[in-house]
Amino acid sequence: xxxxxxxxxxxxxxxxxxxxxxxxxxxxxxxxxxxxxxxxxxxxxxxxxxxxxxxxxxxxxxxxxxxxxxxxxxxxxxxxxxxxxxxxxxxxxxxxxxxxxxxxxxxxxxxxxxxxxxxxxxxxxxxxxxxxxxxxxxxxxxxxxxxxxxxxxxxxxxxxxxxxxxxxxxxxxxxxxxxxxxxxxxxxxxxxxxxxxxxxxxxxxxxxxxxxxxxxxxxxxxxxxxxxxxxxxxxxxxxxxxxxxxxxxxxxxxxxxxxxxxxxxxxxxxxxxxxxxxxxxxxxxxxxxxxxxxxxxxxxxxxxxxxxxxxxxxxxxxxxxxxxxxxxxxxxxxxxxxxxxxxxxxxxxxxxxxxxxxxxxxxxxxxxxxxxxxxxxxxxxxxxxxxxxxxxxxxxxxxxxxxxxxxxxxxxxxxxxxxxxxxxxxxxxxxxxxxxxxxxxxxxxxxxxxxxxxxxxxxxxxxxxxxxxxxxxxxxxxxxxxxxxxxxxxxxxxxxxxxxxxxxxxxxxxxxx
Numbered sequence: 001x002x003x004x005x006x007x008x009x010x011x012x013x014x015x016x017x018x019x020x021x022x023x024x025x026x027x028x029x030x031x032x033x034x035x036x037x038x039x040x041x042x043x044x045x046x047x048x049x050x051x052x053x054x055x056x057x058x059x060x061x062x063x064x065x066x067x068x069x070x071x072x073x074x075x076x077x078x079x080x081x082x083x084x085x086x087x088x089x090x091x092x093x094x095x096x097x098x099x100x101x102x103x104x105x106x107x108x109x110x111x112x113x114x115x116x117x118x119x120x121x122x123x124x125x126x127x128x129x130x131x132x133x134x135x136x137x138x139x140x141x142x143x144x145x146x147x148x149x150x151x152x153x154x155x156x157x158x159x160x161x162x163x164x165x166x167x168x169x170x171x172x173x174x175x176x177x178x179x180x181x182x183x184x185x186x187x188x189x190x191x192x193x194x195x196x197x198x199x200x201x202x203x204x205x206x207x208x209x210x211x212x213x214x215x216x217x218x219x220x221x222x223x224x225x226x227x228x229x230x231x232x233x234x235x236x237x238x239x240x241x242x243x244x245x246x247x248x249x250x251x252x253x254x255x256x257x258x259x260x261x262x263x264x265x266x267x268x269x270x271x272x273x274x275x276x277x278x279x280x281x282x283x284x285x286x287x288x289x290x291x292x293x294x295x296x297x298x299x300x301x302x303x304x305x306x307x308x309x310x311x312x313x314x315x316x317x318x319x320x321x322x323x324x325x326x327x328x329x330x331x332x333x334x335x336x337x338x339x340x341x342x343x344x345x346x347x348x349x350x351x352x353x354x355x356x357x358x359x360x361x362x363x364x365x366x367x368x369x370x371x372x373x374x375x376x377x378x379x380x381x382x383x384x385x386x387x388x389x390x391x392x393x394x395x396x397x398x399x400x401x402x403x404x405x406x407x408x409x410x411x412x413x414x415x416x417x418x419x420x421x422x423x424x425x426x427x428x429x430x431x432x433x434x435x436x437x438x439x440x441x442x443x444x445x446x447x448x449x450x451x452x453x454x455x456x457x458x459x460x461x462x463x464x465x466x467x468x469x470x471x472x473x474x475x476x477x478x479x480x481x482x483x484x485x486x487x488x489x490x491x492x493x494x495x496x497x498x499x500x501x502x503x504x505x506x507x508x509x510x511x512x513x
Contacts, residue, residue: 095117096120383431
């Protein structure tokens, strides 16, 4: 047979196989497939830039039952999710699954969309505010799915979570779809949670309020994954990044707990050259970091890396030479954004690199020490950070389960009593993180060590720390508060709690008020 330039080509070549003849330089553009979906490739000279979300929606296949995804690096300042769902609702699209890495109070408009059937399922790693309340009350047609920060990219990469269209809020984007989070009026730093969406969604839309000439450097998500670029007046308010508690506690009880937790770390023997560390952004957890800072200085120890969602306090430790590097999956404050932009030792990581249990090795597997919070703990060391004392959804695992599984020493820090209720119970309301991956619970009234860690029990007792059994801590709390009544729930399941490997560790049932 002859190809389009007139060359005689055999139909079959031994050692090569069946021959597909050349048909012209651009004849086979548009034949790229992803997950069985044919996607139009971009020809030389073609422009990816569109002028509005509506223009994007004109270009893509809209259908009832589609899954659209979003990332949460702008946290409680995000404008993208609300704008996109509003535009889809105007077009009469129904039965939408919203796969957002996290949901915040700013996403309250989703509640009305849930009531009218536009949105029928939420999949997220963390859900707070009015959306969490609405799910708890059974407003969503389908149970929500609560994942972990490592479990979400695992699900996307494996095909368990198929995304039709990913809308990526891009603080900076160029005309060909290269994205970074470090420049522009909405700079939010690392875009680690959006990377799996960009790589695996059928269609990827970069939504930006800072469209710059090609190329936009540095590049966090590259043009090869992005189908369209659309400019909005504003993708969000970067001040909303600093949402929730991201400052060191001044509460004397919290400071006491932090001091005790730092002594646990020191007694464990893990404060040594090359140690690695992660802490949450809660006030007590950050106070532990400050206590650890003093211990590291005293021992003249330089750590290998600090990881996770990064605050200015961790940045200070990097700048003071206490860690060689930072692995950053999201920035919790603007100081962290600036450090990520300016310091090459402050590196991004994708959600998959961070905590996916099914890849070739995640960062959490190299953690020495992890500081965790808790809503409830039970006598089997199971931890709840998904539901509150009233049984309503108020958070989710985020990286809780991922880091607890990976770290050599997973420490929960908490007041023994919160809101006049004991934190330690016979059984937690919802299991977020299994007790087998929790090593120590540090409270203001004493320290409980998981019985499987006999080595730690011996070390902490030798350091004269107030070690008690978890049952003794529970009894201490109940003597002051009494035993709270069990929460009454119906049989209706409003949310499914997935462990990081995709198995179901618990369900959340509708509370009977």
